[in-house]
Amino acid sequence: MARLSRSAVDGLGTVVRLGLAAVFLVSGALKVVDPAQTRIAVRAYELLPPDVVGPVATALPLLELVLGTLLLVGAFTRWVALAAAVLLVVLMIAVAQAWARGLSIDCGCFGGGGAVAKGDTRYPQELARDLGTWLLALWLVVRPRTALSVDGWLRADPGAQWRVAGNSVN
Amino acid sequence: MDGGERAEDKRKRQAAQAVTAARGSGGGNRGMIAGIAIVVVLAVVVGVGLWLQNRNKPDALPVAIPVAAAGVQYPVSAQGDAIVTGSPQAPTTIDVYEDFMCPICGQFEKLYHPRLAQAAADGKAKVVYHPVAILDQLSVPPGYSTLAAGATYCATEADIFPRFHDSLFAAQPAEGGQGWTTAQLQQLGRSLGAGDTFATCVKAGAQQRVATATANASRYISGLRPDHRFGTPSVVVNGAIINISDEGWLDQALSANRR
Numbered sequence: 009m010a011r012l013s014r015s016a017v018d019g020l021g022t023v024v025r026l027g028l029a030a031v032f033l034v035s036g037a038l039k040v041v042d043p044a045q046t047r048i049a050v051r052a053y054e055l056l057p058p059d060v061v062g063p064v065a066t067a068l069p070l071l072e073l074v075l076g077t078l079l080l081v082g083a084f085t086r087w088v089a090l091a092a093a094v095l096l097v098v099l100m101i102a103v104a105q106a107w108a109r110g111l112s113i114d115c116g117c118f119g120g121g122g123a124v125a126k127g128d129t130r131y132p133q134e135l136a137r138d139l140g141t142w143l144l145a146l147w148l149v150v151r152p153r154t155a156l157s158v159d160g161w162l163r164a165d166p167g168a169q170w171r172v173a174g175n176s177v178n
Numbered sequence: 179m180d181g182g183e184r185a186e187d188k189r190k191r192q193a194a195q196a197v198t199a200a201r202g203s204g205g206g207n208r209g210m211i212a213g214i215a216i217v218v219v220l221a222v223v224v225g226v227g228l229w230l231q232n233r234n235k236p237d238a239l240p241v242a243i244p245v246a247a248a249g250v251q252y253p254v255s256a257q258g259d260a261i262v263t264g265s266p267q268a269p270t271t272i273d274v275y276e277d278f279m280c281p282i283c284g285q286f287e288k289l290y291h292p293r294l295a296q297a298a299a300d301g302k303a304k305v306v307y308h309p310v311a312i313l314d315q316l317s318v319p320p321g322y323s324t325l326a327a328g329a330t331y332c333a334t335e336a337d338i339f340p341r342f343h344d345s346l347f348a349a350q351p352a353e354g355g356q357g358w359t360t361a362q363l364q365q366l367g368r369s370l371g372a373g374d375t376f377a378t379c380v381k382a383g384a385q386q387r388v389a390t391a392t393a394n395a396s397r398y399i400s401g402l403r404p405d406h407r408f409g410t411p412s413v414v415v416n417g418a419i420i421n422i423s424d425e426g427w428l429d430q431a432l433s434a435n436r437r
Binding site: 036040041043044045047048051066069070073074077078081083125126127158161162165 | 208209212216219220223224227228230231232315316352353354355405406407409
C-alpha cells in the first residue's frame with residue numbers, strides 16, 4: 009500500500025471529522041425541532057423512569073448539536089470524538105437492549121422514533137449505522153489531527169498553550 | 179502618479195504589514211480568541227436549540243371542544259363493546275378499531291369517515307366502531323384514550339354518538355400532549371344536547387369496560403393478522419382484516435355488495 013503523506017491523511021481526517029459533524033448536527037437538529045416526538049422516542053426504549061424521560065429528551069439533541077458544532081470547527085477534536093464515541097456506545101446499548109427485549113420501536117436516531125409494527129423494526133441496520141459512525145469517531149480519537157481545524161490553527165501558533173490540552177499530535 | 183498617491187500607497191502597505199505582524203506575533207492570543215469564539219458559537223447553538231424545543235409547546239387546548247357539524251343521519255345502537263351504525267341488515271360489515279389518541283386514526287377518519295357515514299346512511303354497510311385504549315401513555319396526564327373511549331359509550335346511550343365521535347377526531351389532541359378533560363367532554367355532550375345522565379356517565383368513566391373491549395379487540399385482531407399484532411386503526415370487512423394503506427379498500431368493500 010502506498011504511504012500517504014501526512015497532509016493527505018490530515019485531509020482524510022478532515023473528511024471524517026466533517027462527516028461525523030454532519031451526522032451529529034443532522035440528528036440533533038431533527039430531534040430539536042420535534043421535541044414531542046423526541047420524548048416519545050426516548051420513552052419507547054422503556055429504560056428510563058418517567059421523570060427522567062423529559063430531561064433526557066431535551067438534553068440529548070442539544071448534546072448532539074454541541075458535539076456536531078465542535079467537530080465542524082475542529083476544536084478539542086480528540087476529546088469531542090471520545091465523547092461522541094462514548095455517546096454512540098450508550099445509544100447502541102439502548103438499541104441492542106430494545107432488540108433483545110423484543111420491543112418493536114424505531115431508534116429515533118434521526119428524528120421519528122417510538123413504537124412501530126412488529127415487522128417494521130430495523131435493528132440490524134440501525135446498529136450497523138451507529139457502528140459506522142462510531143468508527144469515524146474512533147479514527148479521530150486515535151488521530152485527531154485534521155486540516156482546516158481550530159486545533160490546527162492553534163497548533164500553528166508558536167505561543168499557544170493549548171498543546172498541553174492534548175490537541176496536538178506531532 | 180503624483181506624490182500624494184505614492185504616500186497613500188506607502189501608508190497602506192505599512193498598515194498591512196502592521197496587521198500581518200500583529201497576527202504573526204499574536205501568539206498566545208489565539209487560544210483566547212478560539213476559546214471565546216467557541217463559547218459564543220456553542221451558546222448560540224444551545225440557545226437556538228432550546229428556543230426550537232420550546233417554540234411548539236402544545237398550547238393549552240381551547241376551553242371548549244369545537245363541535246363538529248352534523249353529517250348524514252344514520253341509525254346508531256350499542257352492542258356490547260361496539261357501537262353499531264347503519265342498518266344491521268346491510269350486506270357489508272365494516273369493523274373499525276380506533277384509539278382517540280392515535281394520529282393515524284385521526285388521518286383515517288379524515289380520509290374515510292364521510293364515506294363510511296354515507297355508506298351507513300344509505301344502508302350499504304353496517305359500520306361498527308370499537309373504541310379501544312392502547313395509547314393511554316401518550317397523553318399528559320396519561321389516560322385520555324380510556325377517558326375518550328368510555329365517553330363514547332356514554333354518548334351512544336345519550337344518542338349523540340356521531341357528532342361526539344366526529345368532534346373528538348376533528349379536534350384530536352396532539353400525541354404526547356394534553357388530552358381533553360372530563361369536564362371538557364361533559365361540556366361537549368351538553369353542547370350536543372345530552373343531559374346530566376351523560377355527564378354522570380363520563381365522570382364515572384368506563385375503565386373496566388374499555389380495558390375489556392381493548393383486550394377483546396387485541397385478541398381478535400391479532401388472531402386475524404399474519405404478524406399477530408394489534409394496532410390502531412384496524413379495519414375488518416366481513417371478518418377479513420384490511421390493509422388500509424391500500425386506498426381502494428373501501429371501494430372494494432362496498433362494490434362487493436353488488437355481487
